[in-house]
Amino acid sequence: MTETRPDVYASRDGGVLRIVVNRPARMNALTTETLESLAAIFVEHAQSSDVRVAVLEGEGKAFCTGADLAGVTLSGPPSADTIDAANALVQAIREFPSPVVAAVRGPAAGVGVSLALACDLVLAAESSYFLLAFTKVGLMPDGGATALVAASIGRARAMRMALLAERLSARDAFDCGLVSHVCEDDAFAVELADLTHRLVAGSSPAFRFTKKAINDATLTELGDAFTRERSGQIDLLGSDDFAEGVAAFQEKRAAVFG
Secondary structure (H helix, E strand, O other): OEEEEOOEEEEEEOOEEEEEEOOHHHOOOEOHHHHHHHHHHHHHHOOOOOOOEEEEEEOOOOOEOOEOOOOOOOOOOOOOHHHHHHHHHHHHHHHOOOOEEEEEOOEEEOHHHHHHHHOOEEEEEOOOEEEOOHHHHOOOOOOOHHHHHHHHHOHHHHHHHHHHOOOEEHHHHHHOOOOOEEEOHHHHHHHHHHHHHHHHHOOHHHHHHHHHHHHHHHOOOHHHHHHHHHHHHHHHHOOHHHHHHHHHHHHOOOOOOO
């Protein structure tokens, strides 16, 4: 069974629900519609008894490079549509009753980091990396990243990633606890198949209660993070620094902030 939505497709086979961001020409950068499509798939399959594990991945050379800024226009008041869609998707992943695995190949940047960390396990290919580049365009992390990253690696390292836009290699991400698994690129498919097989073969009720208990214990600030990020991001989206950040991104140059 295969489902196709705008920029997304999903297939189900042998207890595995595979959900793929399908915007390879844009390095799987996300629009509001793409985020909504992804969330809809998670919500619709949340009560499917034959789904024992979900895998979230990106088509092509990237997992997800964040929100798509290529076509951003700055006319009119700032919109929270994309922020709200990202928050709804992260919440849908967190609440999905079966384990969710992020299969990360290539960059996971911006809200792509949030999507990966909302998943219960993250398998990262050796050549992949994680990057919160929001401040480079005059914004702050969103999609719950201020809670998800800090819950994984602590305040000090989260500040380095968020304030300085420091890129973490897959190996460094594993060593500091940001991701659960890392493997060589040529072993990725085998490692992913082994991981999903172990989850399919396990006790679904045990996994469901375990996932909820750990998330409830460690992500207590996620809801408040959504609120804080939304408020701060709306202010920043209307700022001169964001206008400069978008212009610099589209012109492929470094931003010069006032």
